[in-house]
Amino acid sequence: MSKAIVATASLAGCFGCHMSILDIDDRILKLIELVEFNKSPIDDIKTFTKQCDVGIIEGGCCNSENVEVLKQFRKNCKILISLGECAIMGGLPAMRNGIPVKECLEEAYLGGPTVGLNSEKIIPNDDELPMILDKVYPLHEIVKIDYYLPGCPPRADLIWNAVVALLTGDTMNLPYELVKFD
Amino acid sequence: MSETVKFTIDGKECTAVKGQLLIDAAADNGIYIPLLCHMRDLVPAGSCRICTCKVNGRYMSACTTPVEPGMNIESNTAELNDIRKAIVEMLFVEGNHFCPSCEKSGNCDLQALGYKYQMMVPRFPYAFERRELEASTPKIFLEKNRCIFCKRCVRLIKDEQGRSIFAFKGRGKTLEINIDKKLAANMSDDLTMKAMNACPVGAILKKEVGFINSIGTRKYDKEPIGSDIEKIHQ
Ligand code: SF4
Ligand code: SF4
Numbered sequence: 001m002s003k004a005i006v007a008t009a010s011l012a013g014c015f016g017c018h019m020s021i022l023d024i025d026d027r028i029l030k031l032i033e034l035v036e037f038n039k040s041p042i043d044d045i046k047t048f049t050k051q052c053d054v055g056i057i058e059g060g061c062c063n064s065e066n067v068e069v070l071k072q073f074r075k076n077c078k079i080l081i082s083l084g085e086c087a088i089m090g091g092l093p094a095m096r097n098g099i100p101v102k103e104c105l106e107e108a109y110l111g112g113p114t115v116g117l118n119s120e121k122i123i124p125n126d127d128e129l130p131m132i133l134d135k136v137y138p139l140h141e142i143v144k145i146d147y148y149l150p151g152c153p154p155r156a157d158l159i160w161n162a163v164v165a166l167l168t169g170d171t172m173n174l175p176y177e178l179v180k181f182d
Numbered sequence: 183m184s185e186t187v188k189f190t191i192d193g194k195e196c197t198a199v200k201g202q203l204l205i206d207a208a209a210d211n212g213i214y215i216p217l218l219c220h221m222r223d224l225v226p227a228g229s230c231r232i233c234t235c236k237v238n239g240r241y242m243s244a245c246t247t248p249v250e251p252g253m254n255i256e257s258n259t260a261e262l263n264d265i266r267k268a269i270v271e272m273l274f275v276e277g278n279h280f281c282p283s284c285e286k287s288g289n290c291d292l293q294a295l296g297y298k299y300q301m302m303v304p305r306f307p308y309a310f311e312r313r314e315l316e317a318s319t320p321k322i323f324l325e326k327n328r329c330i331f332c333k334r335c336v337r338l339i340k341d342e343q344g345r346s347i348f349a350f351k352g353r354g355k356t357l358e359i360n361i362d363k364k365l366a367a368n369m370s371d372d373l374t375m376k377a378m379n380a381c382p383v384g385a386i387l388k389k390e391v392g393f394i395n396s397i398g399t400r401k402y403d404k405e406p407i408g409s410d411i412e413k414i415h416q
Pocket of ligand 2: 331334359386
Protein backbone atom coordinates (compact mmCIF):
# COMPACT_ATOMS: atom_id res chain seq x y z
CA MET A 1 0.00 0.00 0.00
CA SER A 2 1.40 3.39 -0.91
CA LYS A 3 1.72 5.84 1.92
CA ALA A 4 -0.95 8.46 2.45
CA ILE A 5 0.30 12.00 2.08
CA VAL A 6 -0.40 14.35 4.97
CA ALA A 7 0.01 18.11 5.27
CA THR A 8 -0.39 20.16 8.44
CA ALA A 9 -0.45 23.82 9.40
CA SER A 10 -0.87 26.04 12.41
CA LEU A 11 -2.89 29.17 11.64
CA ALA A 12 -4.09 31.30 14.57
CA GLY A 13 -3.05 28.61 17.02
CA CYS A 14 -0.32 28.16 19.62
CA PHE A 15 1.25 24.99 18.18
CA GLY A 16 -0.19 23.07 21.12
CA CYS A 17 -2.16 20.83 18.76
CA HIS A 18 1.03 20.02 16.86
CA MET A 19 2.69 19.22 20.18
CA SER A 20 -0.19 16.87 20.85
CA ILE A 21 0.48 15.13 17.52
CA LEU A 22 4.02 14.49 18.79
CA ASP A 23 2.52 13.25 22.05
CA ILE A 24 1.70 9.92 20.35
CA ASP A 25 5.14 8.91 21.67
CA ASP A 26 6.73 5.88 19.98
CA ARG A 27 3.73 5.49 17.70
CA ILE A 28 5.45 8.18 15.66
CA LEU A 29 7.53 5.33 14.23
CA LYS A 30 4.35 3.61 13.10
CA LEU A 31 3.09 6.92 11.77
CA ILE A 32 5.99 7.31 9.39
CA GLU A 33 5.27 3.82 8.07
CA LEU A 34 1.69 4.91 7.37
CA VAL A 35 2.18 8.41 6.01
CA GLU A 36 4.48 10.73 4.20
CA PHE A 37 4.44 14.39 5.21
CA ASN A 38 4.24 17.16 2.66
CA LYS A 39 3.76 20.84 3.56
CA SER A 40 4.05 20.89 7.34
CA PRO A 41 6.07 22.43 10.16
CA ILE A 42 6.96 18.85 11.11
CA ASP A 43 9.31 18.46 8.13
CA ASP A 44 9.57 22.18 7.35
CA ILE A 45 8.30 21.83 3.77
CA LYS A 46 6.94 25.31 3.09
CA THR A 47 4.90 24.82 -0.10
CA PHE A 48 2.79 22.00 -1.46
CA THR A 49 4.80 19.83 -3.83
CA LYS A 50 1.98 17.38 -4.57
CA GLN A 51 -1.67 16.61 -3.95
CA CYS A 52 -2.25 15.38 -0.41
CA ASP A 53 -4.72 12.91 1.03
CA VAL A 54 -5.20 14.55 4.40
CA GLY A 55 -4.72 18.11 5.64
CA ILE A 56 -4.71 18.70 9.39
CA ILE A 57 -5.10 22.29 10.52
CA GLU A 58 -4.79 23.82 13.94
CA GLY A 59 -5.85 27.39 14.69
CA GLY A 60 -8.64 29.54 13.32
CA CYS A 61 -8.35 32.37 10.79
CA CYS A 62 -7.40 35.71 12.31
CA ASN A 63 -5.75 37.36 9.29
CA SER A 64 -5.60 37.36 5.51
CA GLU A 65 -2.62 35.03 5.39
CA ASN A 66 -4.49 32.39 7.42
CA VAL A 67 -7.33 32.52 4.91
CA GLU A 68 -4.93 32.12 1.99
CA VAL A 69 -3.16 29.14 3.56
CA LEU A 70 -6.48 27.54 4.44
CA LYS A 71 -7.71 27.88 0.87
CA GLN A 72 -4.46 26.33 -0.41
CA PHE A 73 -5.05 23.40 1.92
CA ARG A 74 -8.59 22.95 0.64
CA LYS A 75 -7.29 22.93 -2.91
CA ASN A 76 -4.45 20.53 -2.24
CA CYS A 77 -5.98 18.06 0.23
CA LYS A 78 -8.74 15.53 -0.33
CA ILE A 79 -9.77 15.56 3.31
CA LEU A 80 -9.45 18.47 5.72
CA ILE A 81 -9.50 18.06 9.49
CA SER A 82 -10.09 20.90 11.97
CA LEU A 83 -7.78 20.08 14.84
CA GLY A 84 -8.52 21.64 18.22
CA GLU A 85 -10.74 24.33 19.69
CA CYS A 86 -9.20 27.24 17.78
CA ALA A 87 -9.78 25.59 14.43
CA ILE A 88 -13.29 24.55 15.43
CA MET A 89 -14.54 27.71 17.13
CA GLY A 90 -11.75 30.30 17.06
CA GLY A 91 -10.51 29.36 20.52
CA LEU A 92 -8.85 31.84 22.82
CA PRO A 93 -7.90 34.23 19.99
CA ALA A 94 -11.64 34.56 19.32
CA MET A 95 -12.11 36.12 22.74
CA ARG A 96 -11.64 39.37 20.85
CA ASN A 97 -14.59 38.65 18.58
CA GLY A 98 -17.12 40.75 20.43
CA ILE A 99 -14.77 43.73 20.47
CA PRO A 100 -14.21 45.97 17.41
CA VAL A 101 -10.73 45.49 15.87
CA LYS A 102 -9.94 49.17 16.31
CA GLU A 103 -10.52 48.90 20.04
CA CYS A 104 -8.32 45.78 20.24
CA LEU A 105 -5.44 47.38 18.34
CA GLU A 106 -5.63 50.55 20.40
CA GLU A 107 -5.53 48.55 23.60
CA ALA A 108 -2.62 46.45 22.33
CA TYR A 109 -0.47 49.25 20.90
CA LEU A 110 -1.60 52.54 22.42
CA GLY A 111 -3.52 52.22 25.66
CA GLY A 112 -2.41 48.97 27.30
CA PRO A 113 -0.09 48.89 30.31
CA THR A 114 2.88 47.41 28.36
CA VAL A 115 3.08 49.86 25.45
CA GLY A 116 5.69 52.20 26.96
CA LEU A 117 8.28 51.46 24.25
CA ASN A 118 5.89 52.43 21.47
CA SER A 119 6.77 56.10 21.92
CA GLU A 120 5.72 57.02 18.37
CA LYS A 121 2.29 55.52 19.03
CA ILE A 122 2.33 53.35 15.91
CA ILE A 123 -0.20 50.67 15.23
CA PRO A 124 1.74 48.26 12.94
CA ASN A 125 0.66 48.93 9.36
CA ASP A 126 3.51 47.70 7.14
CA ASP A 127 2.35 46.36 3.77
CA GLU A 128 4.21 43.12 4.48
CA LEU A 129 2.00 42.36 7.43
CA PRO A 130 -1.10 40.26 6.82
CA MET A 131 -4.32 42.18 7.28
CA ILE A 132 -6.06 41.38 10.54
CA LEU A 133 -9.68 40.21 10.09
CA ASP A 134 -12.72 41.76 11.79
CA LYS A 135 -12.91 38.65 13.95
CA VAL A 136 -11.35 35.22 14.29
CA TYR A 137 -13.21 32.71 12.12
CA PRO A 138 -13.66 29.00 12.69
CA LEU A 139 -12.22 27.14 9.68
CA HIS A 140 -15.55 25.71 8.57
CA GLU A 141 -16.95 29.21 8.15
CA ILE A 142 -14.36 29.77 5.39
CA VAL A 143 -13.92 26.42 3.62
CA LYS A 144 -15.57 23.02 3.80
CA ILE A 145 -14.16 20.93 6.63
CA ASP A 146 -14.61 17.16 6.65
CA TYR A 147 -13.81 16.18 10.24
CA TYR A 148 -13.43 17.85 13.63
CA LEU A 149 -11.23 16.79 16.52
CA PRO A 150 -11.98 18.89 19.60
CA GLY A 151 -9.73 19.52 22.58
CA CYS A 152 -7.29 22.13 23.81
CA PRO A 153 -5.21 20.38 22.76
CA PRO A 154 -6.98 17.31 21.36
CA ARG A 155 -5.71 14.24 23.19
CA ALA A 156 -2.90 12.43 21.35
CA ASP A 157 -4.98 9.24 21.38
CA LEU A 158 -7.86 11.05 19.71
CA ILE A 159 -5.59 12.25 16.93
CA TRP A 160 -4.00 8.83 16.57
CA ASN A 161 -7.33 6.95 16.54
CA ALA A 162 -8.74 9.38 13.99
CA VAL A 163 -5.78 9.27 11.63
CA VAL A 164 -5.54 5.49 11.80
CA ALA A 165 -9.29 5.06 11.26
CA LEU A 166 -9.19 7.42 8.32
CA LEU A 167 -6.24 5.70 6.67
CA THR A 168 -7.35 2.12 7.31
CA GLY A 169 -11.08 2.68 6.76
CA ASP A 170 -11.87 1.14 10.15
CA THR A 171 -14.51 2.56 12.47
CA MET A 172 -13.07 5.13 14.81
CA ASN A 173 -12.67 4.17 18.42
CA LEU A 174 -14.05 7.13 20.38
CA PRO A 175 -14.01 6.47 24.13
CA TYR A 176 -15.59 9.02 26.49
CA GLU A 177 -12.27 10.29 27.87
CA LEU A 178 -11.03 11.40 24.47
CA VAL A 179 -13.65 13.97 23.46
CA LYS A 180 -12.90 17.02 25.59
CA PHE A 181 -13.09 20.75 24.98
CA ASP A 182 -10.12 21.69 27.18
CA MET B 183 -50.97 8.08 52.21
CA SER B 184 -49.80 9.35 48.86
CA GLU B 185 -50.81 7.37 45.84
CA THR B 186 -48.22 5.34 43.93
CA VAL B 187 -48.39 5.33 40.16
CA LYS B 188 -46.90 3.03 37.56
CA PHE B 189 -45.62 4.22 34.19
CA THR B 190 -42.96 3.24 31.67
CA ILE B 191 -39.88 5.05 30.39
CA ASP B 192 -38.41 3.52 27.24
CA GLY B 193 -40.29 0.35 28.10
CA LYS B 194 -38.93 0.11 31.64
CA GLU B 195 -41.57 -0.22 34.39
CA CYS B 196 -41.24 2.66 36.87
CA THR B 197 -43.09 3.69 39.99
CA ALA B 198 -43.42 7.08 41.66
CA VAL B 199 -45.61 9.10 43.92
CA LYS B 200 -48.51 10.53 41.94
CA GLY B 201 -47.82 14.09 40.93
CA GLN B 202 -44.04 13.83 41.18
CA LEU B 203 -42.25 15.59 38.34
CA LEU B 204 -41.26 13.19 35.61
CA ILE B 205 -37.61 14.27 35.67
CA ASP B 206 -37.28 13.50 39.41
CA ALA B 207 -39.34 10.33 39.16
CA ALA B 208 -37.10 9.10 36.35
CA ALA B 209 -33.98 9.78 38.44
CA ASP B 210 -35.49 7.88 41.38
CA ASN B 211 -35.99 4.95 39.01
CA GLY B 212 -32.38 5.08 37.83
CA ILE B 213 -33.06 6.83 34.53
CA TYR B 214 -31.15 10.00 33.74
CA ILE B 215 -33.06 12.55 31.70
CA PRO B 216 -30.69 15.39 30.77
CA LEU B 217 -31.34 18.72 32.46
CA LEU B 218 -29.82 22.15 32.77
CA CYS B 219 -32.39 24.43 34.38
CA HIS B 220 -34.13 21.99 36.69
CA MET B 221 -33.23 21.60 40.36
CA ARG B 222 -35.16 19.31 42.64
CA ASP B 223 -37.43 21.22 45.05
CA LEU B 224 -37.22 24.49 43.11
CA VAL B 225 -40.27 25.73 41.24
CA PRO B 226 -39.75 24.38 37.71
CA ALA B 227 -38.63 26.92 35.12
CA GLY B 228 -39.03 24.75 32.03
CA SER B 229 -36.69 27.07 30.21
CA CYS B 230 -33.91 24.98 28.71
CA ARG B 231 -36.08 22.24 27.12
CA ILE B 232 -33.23 19.75 27.17
CA CYS B 233 -35.37 17.30 29.18
CA THR B 234 -37.90 17.10 26.36
CA CYS B 235 -39.45 13.61 26.23
CA LYS B 236 -42.34 12.10 24.36
CA VAL B 237 -45.21 11.50 26.76
CA ASN B 238 -47.93 9.37 25.19
CA GLY B 239 -46.56 10.51 21.84
CA ARG B 240 -46.43 14.23 22.60
CA TYR B 241 -43.37 16.38 23.28
CA MET B 242 -43.30 17.47 26.92
CA SER B 243 -40.59 18.84 29.18
CA ALA B 244 -39.96 16.27 31.92
CA CYS B 245 -39.31 18.98 34.51
CA THR B 246 -42.82 20.42 34.23
CA THR B 247 -44.81 17.22 33.70
CA PRO B 248 -46.21 15.38 36.75
CA VAL B 249 -46.34 11.62 36.32
CA GLU B 250 -49.76 10.05 35.81
CA PRO B 251 -50.72 6.37 35.93
CA GLY B 252 -49.98 4.45 32.73
CA MET B 253 -47.93 7.17 31.06
CA ASN B 254 -45.84 5.87 28.20
CA ILE B 255 -42.65 7.91 28.05
CA GLU B 256 -39.91 7.89 25.47
CA SER B 257 -36.62 9.51 26.41
CA ASN B 258 -33.51 7.79 25.12
CA THR B 259 -34.38 7.75 21.41
CA ALA B 260 -32.32 8.87 18.44
CA GLU B 261 -34.81 11.61 17.63
CA LEU B 262 -34.97 13.07 21.14
CA ASN B 263 -31.23 12.82 21.62
CA ASP B 264 -30.68 14.77 18.43
CA ILE B 265 -33.07 17.48 19.63
CA ARG B 266 -31.11 17.62 22.89
CA LYS B 267 -27.81 17.75 21.10
CA ALA B 268 -29.16 20.61 18.98
CA ILE B 269 -30.10 22.53 22.14
CA VAL B 270 -26.59 22.01 23.54
CA GLU B 271 -25.13 23.26 20.25
CA MET B 272 -27.41 26.31 20.29
CA LEU B 273 -26.27 27.19 23.79
CA PHE B 274 -22.64 26.87 22.75
CA VAL B 275 -22.99 29.25 19.79
CA GLU B 276 -25.29 31.67 21.56
CA GLY B 277 -22.93 32.46 24.45
CA ASN B 278 -19.16 32.74 24.38
CA HIS B 279 -17.87 29.46 25.71
CA PHE B 280 -14.09 29.32 25.73
CA CYS B 281 -13.80 26.12 27.73
CA PRO B 282 -9.98 26.02 27.83
CA SER B 283 -9.95 29.22 29.89
CA CYS B 284 -13.02 28.52 32.02
CA GLU B 285 -12.67 27.58 35.67
CA LYS B 286 -15.80 25.45 35.45
CA SER B 287 -14.34 23.27 32.73
CA GLY B 288 -14.58 19.62 33.73
CA ASN B 289 -17.32 20.40 36.24
CA CYS B 290 -19.71 22.11 33.83
CA ASP B 291 -23.07 20.54 33.00
CA LEU B 292 -23.35 22.16 29.57
CA GLN B 293 -19.90 20.97 28.58
CA ALA B 294 -20.67 17.53 30.01
CA LEU B 295 -23.73 17.31 27.79
CA GLY B 296 -21.50 18.27 24.86
CA TYR B 297 -19.37 15.28 25.80
CA LYS B 298 -22.34 13.00 26.29
CA TYR B 299 -23.63 13.75 22.81
CA GLN B 300 -20.11 13.85 21.35
CA MET B 301 -20.52 17.34 19.95
CA MET B 302 -17.54 17.69 17.63
CA VAL B 303 -18.74 21.01 16.21
CA PRO B 304 -22.05 22.87 16.56
CA ARG B 305 -24.26 22.76 13.47
CA PHE B 306 -25.09 26.48 13.93
CA PRO B 307 -22.86 29.51 13.28
CA TYR B 308 -21.26 31.20 16.28
CA ALA B 309 -22.87 34.47 17.35
CA PHE B 310 -19.88 35.98 19.19
CA GLU B 311 -22.00 38.62 20.89
CA ARG B 312 -20.22 41.03 23.17
CA ARG B 313 -21.14 40.37 26.78
CA GLU B 314 -19.69 41.74 29.97
CA LEU B 315 -17.92 40.25 32.93
CA GLU B 316 -19.30 41.76 36.14
CA ALA B 317 -16.43 41.61 38.59
CA SER B 318 -17.19 44.51 40.90
CA THR B 319 -18.82 42.58 43.75
CA PRO B 320 -16.42 41.35 46.45
CA LYS B 321 -16.96 37.61 46.20
CA ILE B 322 -18.36 36.78 42.77
CA PHE B 323 -17.35 36.95 39.14
CA LEU B 324 -20.53 37.06 37.09
CA GLU B 325 -19.36 35.94 33.65
CA LYS B 326 -22.28 36.89 31.41
CA ASN B 327 -20.58 35.32 28.40
CA ARG B 328 -21.40 31.91 29.84
CA CYS B 329 -24.90 32.37 31.26
CA ILE B 330 -27.44 30.00 29.72
CA PHE B 331 -30.46 31.66 31.38
CA CYS B 332 -31.48 28.67 33.43
CA LYS B 333 -32.69 30.97 36.20
CA ARG B 334 -31.40 28.67 38.92
CA CYS B 335 -29.58 31.49 40.72
CA VAL B 336 -32.63 33.72 40.54
CA ARG B 337 -34.86 31.04 42.01
CA LEU B 338 -32.47 29.71 44.63
CA ILE B 339 -30.17 32.41 45.97
CA LYS B 340 -31.85 34.77 48.45
CA ASP B 341 -30.61 36.86 51.32
CA GLU B 342 -31.89 36.43 54.91
CA GLN B 343 -34.95 38.49 54.12
CA GLY B 344 -35.81 36.39 51.10
CA ARG B 345 -34.70 38.95 48.54
CA SER B 346 -33.27 37.64 45.26
CA ILE B 347 -29.63 38.51 44.72
CA PHE B 348 -29.69 37.65 41.02
CA ALA B 349 -32.22 38.85 38.45
CA PHE B 350 -32.79 38.93 34.70
CA LYS B 351 -32.81 42.18 32.79
CA GLY B 352 -34.15 42.73 29.29
CA ARG B 353 -35.87 40.29 26.96
CA GLY B 354 -34.96 38.14 23.99
CA LYS B 355 -31.66 39.14 22.47
CA THR B 356 -30.92 41.68 25.20
CA LEU B 357 -31.71 39.34 28.10
CA GLU B 358 -28.91 39.23 30.65
CA ILE B 359 -28.26 38.01 34.16
CA ASN B 360 -27.55 40.68 36.74
CA ILE B 361 -26.47 40.77 40.34
CA ASP B 362 -27.69 43.18 43.00
CA LYS B 363 -24.42 44.78 44.08
CA LYS B 364 -25.65 45.90 47.49
CA LEU B 365 -27.05 42.50 48.43
CA ALA B 366 -24.05 40.73 46.91
CA ALA B 367 -21.72 42.75 49.14
CA ASN B 368 -23.20 40.98 52.18
CA MET B 369 -23.15 37.42 50.82
CA SER B 370 -21.57 34.85 53.11
CA ASP B 371 -18.98 32.43 51.77
CA ASP B 372 -21.50 29.61 52.09
CA LEU B 373 -24.11 31.40 50.05
CA THR B 374 -21.50 32.29 47.46
CA MET B 375 -20.49 28.63 47.16
CA LYS B 376 -24.14 27.66 46.93
CA ALA B 377 -24.60 30.07 44.02
CA MET B 378 -21.49 28.83 42.25
CA ASN B 379 -22.50 25.20 42.65
CA ALA B 380 -26.07 25.84 41.53
CA CYS B 381 -24.97 27.50 38.31
CA PRO B 382 -24.76 24.67 35.77
CA VAL B 383 -22.07 26.55 33.84
CA GLY B 384 -19.18 28.85 34.71
CA ALA B 385 -21.23 32.05 34.87
CA ILE B 386 -21.12 32.37 38.67
CA LEU B 387 -17.65 31.89 40.07
CA LYS B 388 -16.45 32.46 43.59
CA LYS B 389 -13.39 34.68 43.54
CA GLU B 390 -10.06 33.24 44.63
CA VAL B 391 -11.06 29.67 43.85
CA GLY B 392 -9.81 29.36 40.27
CA PHE B 393 -8.80 26.03 38.80
CA ILE B 394 -9.06 24.07 42.01
CA ASN B 395 -9.20 20.50 40.66
CA SER B 396 -6.54 19.21 38.34
CA ILE B 397 -7.45 17.68 34.99
CA GLY B 398 -8.36 14.04 35.47
CA THR B 399 -9.94 14.59 38.89
CA ARG B 400 -12.90 16.74 37.85
CA LYS B 401 -16.53 15.69 37.90
CA TYR B 402 -16.93 14.81 34.23
CA ASP B 403 -13.38 13.86 33.26
CA LYS B 404 -13.93 10.12 33.39
CA GLU B 405 -17.67 9.53 33.64
CA PRO B 406 -20.51 10.96 31.57
CA ILE B 407 -23.06 13.21 33.21
CA GLY B 408 -25.91 11.16 34.70
CA SER B 409 -23.72 8.15 35.53
CA ASP B 410 -24.38 8.61 39.24
CA ILE B 411 -28.14 8.30 38.69
CA GLU B 412 -27.81 5.33 36.40
CA LYS B 413 -25.37 3.52 38.68
CA ILE B 414 -27.36 3.58 41.90
CA HIS B 415 -30.15 1.57 40.40
CA GLN B 416 -28.29 -0.99 38.35
S1 SF4 C 1 -19.35 27.44 31.14
FE1 SF4 C 1 -19.01 25.30 30.58
S2 SF4 C 1 -19.33 25.25 28.37
FE2 SF4 C 1 -19.06 27.40 28.96
S3 SF4 C 1 -16.87 27.81 28.74
FE3 SF4 C 1 -17.16 27.16 30.85
S4 SF4 C 1 -16.79 24.94 30.79
FE4 SF4 C 1 -17.14 25.59 28.70
S1 SF4 D 1 -25.86 32.79 36.04
FE1 SF4 D 1 -25.78 30.55 36.01
S2 SF4 D 1 -27.44 29.95 37.39
FE2 SF4 D 1 -27.81 32.08 36.86
S3 SF4 D 1 -29.21 32.01 35.10
FE3 SF4 D 1 -27.11 32.15 34.30
S4 SF4 D 1 -26.51 30.02 33.94
FE4 SF4 D 1 -28.28 29.97 35.31
